Amino acid sequence: MSIFIVQKQMIIIFVLILIGVFLFxxxxxxxxxxxxxxxxxxxxxxxxxxxxxxxxxxxxVGAKEVGLAFICFGIMYAYLIIxxxxxxxxxxxEKDKRYSYRMLTIFGNTGFIGIPFAAAVLGTxxxxxxxxxxxxxxxxxxxxxxxxxxxxxxxxxxxxxxxxVFSIKNVINSGTVISVITIVVYxxxxxxxxxxxxxxxxxxxxxxxxxxxxxxxxxxQIIPREIFTxxxxxxxxVIRQILVPILLIxxxxxxxxxxxxxxxxxxxxxxxxxxxxxxxxxxYGVKEDTISAGIIxxxxxxxxxxxxxxxxx
Numbered sequence: 001m002s003i004f005i006v007q008k009q010m011i012i013i014f015v016l017i018l019i020g021v022f023l024f025x026x027x028x029x030x031x032x033x034x035x036x037x038x039x040x041x042x043x044x045x046x047x048x049x050x051x052x053x054x055x056x057x058x059x060x061v062g063a064k065e066v067g068l069a070f071i072c073f074g075i076m077y078a079y080l081i082i083x084x085x086x087x088x089x090x091x092x093x094e095k096d097k098r099y100s101y102r103m104l105t106i107f108g109n110t111g112f113i114g115i116p117f118a119a120a121v122l123g124t125x126x127x128x129x130x131x132x133x134x135x136x137x138x139x140x141x142x143x144x145x146x147x148x149x150x151x152x153x154x155x156x157x158x159x160x161x162x163x164x165v166f167s168i169k170n171v172i173n174s175g176t177v178i179s180v181i182t183i184v185v186y187x188x189x190x191x192x193x194x195x196x197x198x199x200x201x202x203x204x205x206x207x208x209x210x211x212x213x214x215x216x217x218x219x220x221q222i223i224p225r226e227i228f229t230x231x232x233x234x235x236x237x238v239i240r241q242i243l244v245p246i247l248l249i250x251x252x253x254x255x256x257x258x259x260x261x262x263x264x265x266x267x268x269x270x271x272x273x274x275x276x277x278x279x280x281x282x283x284y285g286v287k288e289d290t291i292s293a294g295i296i297x298x299x300x301x302x303x304x305x306x307x308x309x310x311x312x313x
Contacts, residue, residue: 020216
């Protein structure tokens with residue numbers, strides 16, 4: 001993989017994030033409007049980006065490769081869950097605060113940043129594998145992730161009954177549904193009229209810009225003293241954003257010969273921390289200051305860490 005392509009994409013992402021910072025600082029975007037844009041991205045533009053990839057006429061992989069993708073992402077998340085119990089003690093994190101680092105370790109921003117990044121760097125052919133990743137991560141975040149945060153909420157807020165918060169219905173959401181639809185449409189090679197495909201493409205192309213300016217709104221509200229003085233996060237970033245993905249490259253190379261699949265998995269594991277655990281923490285009443293700081297720090301650091309990791313492919 002050309003490191004120049006990756007670096008160019010990260011520069012583009014950085015510029016788009018700065019546009020979001022400017023729009024917030026100049027009061028052309030607010031937190032409310034950013035939340036509204038987030039809803040549009042998560043529920044409309046991101047899913048349509050994946051669907052467009054499934055409908056494209058690019059050379060497609062078969063069911064065997066899609067099945068192997070499920071295995072690879074299963075291995076990836078099993079690997080991350082194991083590391084989530086190793087990294088916090090190594091960093092000297094107190095037991096009652098380790099849940100934050102577990103969330104940061106396991107759940108990357110595979111949708112908000114991962115989808116547009118994979119499409120730009122690897123091409124739209126990679127998005128079938130990204131769809132598989134989206135399905136797997138949604139299953140894990142609404143089972144393991146939800147259970148972890150509910151247990152933490154019960155400890156932090158004695159008397160608050162979180163036992164009935166989780167429902168199997170949470171697993172059936174826009175993320176898992178569109179992932180299944182994308183995989184089915186892809187494998188069945190469904191065709192739609194050109195006008196429909198063109199319309200979908202126009203909507204999907206908005207994803208990258210909208211995603212980055214929303215991230216810019218978050219970056220614009222950083223309080224440096226509260227974020228950049230958490231020294232353990234610097235060590236965490238080196239371990240999670242660089243060493244962990246590089247080790248996974250060597251593990252997967254032992255049995256994965258499909259270069260596009262390998263690259264797709266590594267791109268997904270290299271993504272900065274995702275927003276969903278933060279939103280769930282707010283919902284359950286869990287302290288989320290470290291998770292919030294981790295999301296911001298890993299997102300900013302990814303401008304450097306992702307090109308470093310990609311250079312090993």
